[in-house]
Amino acid sequence: MNSLEEFKDELETCFGTSCGFCERGCPVYQSLKVKTLCMKGRNRTMLGLLQGRFEITPAVVEAAFECTLCGNCDRWCSLKNTEHTRAFREYLLTHGIAPMKEHASLAASIKNYGNPWFQPRSARNRWTRGLNIPKAAPGKQDTLFFAGCTSAVMKPLIPSLVASAKLLQKAGVQFATMGQDEPCCGSTLRRVGQTDAFEDLEKKNLEKFEALGIKKIVTACPGCYTTLKESLEKAGSKIQVVHVAQEISDLVKSGKLKVNKTHEKMTYHDPCHLGRLGGVFEEPREIVKAVAELVEMPNSRYESRCCGAGAGLQSAFPKLSRDLASKRIAEAKATGATKIITCCPFCETQLRTVPGIDVVDLMELLLDASENEKEIRDDKEAEK
Numbered sequence: 001m002n003s004l005e006e007f008k009d010e011l012e013t014c015f016g017t018s019c020g021f022c023e024r025g026c027p028v029y030q031s032l033k034v035k036t037l038c039m040k041g042r043n044r045t046m047l048g049l050l051q052g053r054f055e056i057t058p059a060v061v062e063a064a065f066e067c068t069l070c071g072n073c074d075r076w077c078s079l080k081n082t083e084h085t086r087a088f089r090e091y092l093l094t095h096g097i098a099p100m101k102e103h104a105s106l107a108a109s110i111k112n113y114g115n116p117w118f119q120p121r122s123a124r125n126r127w128t129r130g131l132n133i134p135k136a137a138p139g140k141q142d143t144l145f146f147a148g149c150t151s152a153v154m155k156p157l158i159p160s161l162v163a164s165a166k167l168l169q170k171a172g173v174q175f176a177t178m179g180q181d182e183p184c185c186g187s188t189l190r191r192v193g194q195t196d197a198f199e200d201l202e203k204k205n206l207e208k209f210e211a212l213g214i215k216k217i218v219t220a221c222p223g224c225y226t227t228l229k230e231s232l233e234k235a236g237s238k239i240q241v242v243h244v245a246q247e248i249s250d251l252v253k254s255g256k257l258k259v260n261k262t263h264e265k266m267t268y269h270d271p272c273h274l275g276r277l278g279g280v281f282e283e284p285r286e287i288v289k290a291v292a293e294l295v296e297m298p299n300s301r302y303e304s305r306c307c308g309a310g311a312g313l314q315s316a317f318p319k320l321s322r323d324l325a326s327k328r329i330a331e332a333k334a335t336g337a338t339k340i341i342t343c344c345p346f347c348e349t350q351l352r353t354v355p356g357i358d359v360v361d362l363m364e365l366l367l368d369a370s371e372n373e374k375e376i377r378d379d380k381e382a383e384k
Helices: 004-017 027-032 039-050 058-065 081-093 101-113 121-128 149-153 155-170 187-191 195-212 222-234 244-253 282-291 310-316 318-333 345-351 362-383
Strands: 143-146 216-219 240-243 265-268 339-342 358-361
Touching (some): 004 039, 027 318, 081 187, 143 155, 155 362, 187 222, 195 222, 216 222, 216 244, 222 240, 240 244, 244 362, 265 282, 310 318, 310 345, 318 345, 339 362, 345 358
Parallel strands (some): 265 339, 339 358
């Protein structure tokens, strides 16, 4: 990963251009209207630090961390703005600034428990109970289902993992899990600027995956998807990484999963990691359209608005984070949809903090439609 100093030319380019296109899609700037909190202002702050024009102050630290790293600014600019901010955080931590206490807590939990939520490693076994999923072993499986920390240990999110596993099983996909041996992908560490800790974890994870001899990782978490995909590709690994929506969409299109479609209007929220940062837009929509009538929000796909949960914002700036979620929920309600569908544990948790519309996991939606289709088919057979 590049250091802040390596981005100096790009920071100077931004200073010289001063276009301000980044302001239009930045969720934090649109909420607070503070110039130093959009990338134009943040890039100037970074450049000023590198040029020795001013010192690190609380306002500088706030400019670095009051951001979800959603990538919307990269949509309107050829510069690597999201990486600038990540490097900015790393720079502060290596120049005498202590991690924000909320981020230090997350990092300590990852080190001690293998997840950011102070849950014992054994908590990762909860969601697999009764599903008869084999434990991954060297050379015994081609496909690994990677649950991710948040869904695996947070009880309200377990149904989404159960739905993913049941759908894969219904379609005849053979897979295994690592159970309590599943590691954290390290996304949180990377995005709060703790690069050394992330790279150490990244190396260990690669060794674990290669030792299993797997060919594919299917994950239910967009943050895990982008992090593992980038890490494995950077290392030259031949292990393929896909999000479960990609895997399941192919099974729906091939007819291996039959569903019952309703006329209910639903809208879809693109998780930043899966959509704008991961390039996966159509597969989740194909699943929604197979089940219901999809109505799009004005800001969707590359221009989708962040839910406000990412990159440590939810833990360190909860009020701002919830404000961003409120704006997204208002946008969803304006479509006339009865449900907002998404496929990210952070987005689901965050959007559910705001009342007004049902927030439904994509895999849970599809599993219900699949089971309803079987019930309807069985009823028709009984009537003959």
